[in-house]
Amino acid sequence: MQVYLNGEYPELTEACVSVEDRGFLFADGIYEVVRCYAGRFFELDRHLARLERSAREIRLGLPLSRDELRLVAQELLRRTGLLDCSLYLQATRGVAPRNHAFPVGVTPTLFAMLQPAPSPDPALAERGGAAVTVPDERWGRCDIKAVGLLPNILAKQKAVEAGAQEAIFIRDGLVTEGSASNVFAVLDGVLWTHPQDRRILGGITREVTLELAREQGVPVREEAITQNMLWQAQELFCTGTVAEFLPVVRLDGQPVGDGRPGPVCRRLAAAFAARHG
Numbered sequence: 001m002q003v004y005l006n007g008e009y010p011e012l013t014e015a016c017v018s019v020e021d022r023g024f025l026f027a028d029g030i031y032e033v034v035r036c037y038a039g040r041f042f043e044l045d046r047h048l049a050r051l052e053r054s055a056r057e058i059r060l061g062l063p064l065s066r067d068e069l070r071l072v073a074q075e076l077l078r079r080t081g082l083l084d085c086s087l088y089l090q091a092t093r094g095v096a097p098r099n100h101a102f103p104v105g106v107t108p109t110l111f112a113m114l115q116p117a118p119s120p121d122p123a124l125a126e127r128g129g130a131a132v133t134v135p136d137e138r139w140g141r142c143d144i145k146a147v148g149l150l151p152n153i154l155a156k157q158k159a160v161e162a163g164a165q166e167a168i169f170i171r172d173g174l175v176t177e178g179s180a181s182n183v184f185a186v187l188d189g190v191l192w193t194h195p196q197d198r199r200i201l202g203g204i205t206r207e208v209t210l211e212l213a214r215e216q217g218v219p220v221r222e223e224a225i226t227q228n229m230l231w232q233a234q235e236l237f238c239t240g241t242v243a244e245f246l247p248v249v250r251l252d253g254q255p256v257g258d259g260r261p262g263p264v265c266r267r268l269a270a271a272f273a274a275r276h277g
C-alpha cells in the first residue's frame with residue numbers, strides 16, 4: 001500500500017490529517033474508487049470526471065487538474081509495483097476551525113491510496129450471493145460520491161448480519177441501488193435499472209454494463225422497478241467497482257428466479273471481464 005497526501009508520498013504511518021480537517025469533522029468531502037487490473041486503471045478518465053463533477057456539486061475546488069491526478073495515480077502504481085489493486089481518492093474542504101460555513105482561503109485536502117485488491121470470490125460469481133432490502137434513508141443527492149456514508153454502512157452491516165453480501169435500498173416503494181453498488185433486474189428478457197438521477201450514484205460499472213447490454217442486443221429500460229417487481233424478476237444482480245458483478249440469487253431469504261445466476265448476468269459479467277482484460 002502506498003499513500004499520497006497533499007503533494008507528498010509519505011509512509012503510511014507518517015501520513016497525518018489534522019483533527020480539524022472538515023472531512024473528519026463534517027464528512028465535508030468526496031471520493032472515488034478506481035480498479036486497476038493487470039497494471040491498467042479501468043475507466044480512470046470516467047472516474048476522474050465523476051470526481052470533478054462531485055467536487056463541482058459541493059463547490060469544492062480540486063487542488064489538482066485531471067492530468068495531475070492521473071500522474072498521481074501512475075506514480076502510486078510505479079512506487080508499489082502493484083498490478084491488481086484499487087485506487088482510493090478523497091478530497092475534503094480542508095483544515096479550519098469548526099464552523100459549518102465554508103472556510104475562506106483554505107486549500108482542500110487531497111488524499112490517495114493504492115492497495116491490493118483481489119478479485120471478488122469466484123464462488124460468489126458462480127453460485128450467486130444474497131441481499132436484503134432496507135429502507136433508503138439517505139439524503140437527496142445520492143448522485144454525489146460524498147464521504148458521508150453512514151446510511152450505507154448501516155445498510156451493509158444489516159446485510160452482513162443477515163449472512164448476505166449486499167443491502168438493496170427501497171425508497172417510496174422503488175428499488176434505488178445497493179449500499180455500494182447499482183442494481184439490475186431482468187424481467188421477461190428486459191434489463192431494468194434505476195435511471196441516473198439524484199437518487200442513485202451514476203456508477204461507472206453501471207454505465208459500462210448498459211453499454212455492454214446494448215452491444216449484445218439486450219433490451220434496456222432505465223426505469224425504477226417496484227419492490228414487488230423484485231419478486232417477479234428472473235434475474236437480479238448488483239454492479240460496482242469493488243463488487244464487479246454480484247448475481248443475487250436470494251433476497252430477504254427467498255430465492256430469486258430459479259435461485260441460480262441467470263444467463264443475462266452471466267453473459268454481461270463475461271463481457272465485462274473481457275473489457276477489463
Ligand code: PDD
Nearest residue numbers: 033179180181182201203204205240241
Ligand atoms: N462504491 N452506488 C453506490 C452507493 C456506491 O457506493 C457505488 C460504488 C456504486 C457503484 O459505482 P461504481 O460502479 O462507479 O463503482 C453505486 C464504491 C466502490 C465504494 O464506496 O467503495
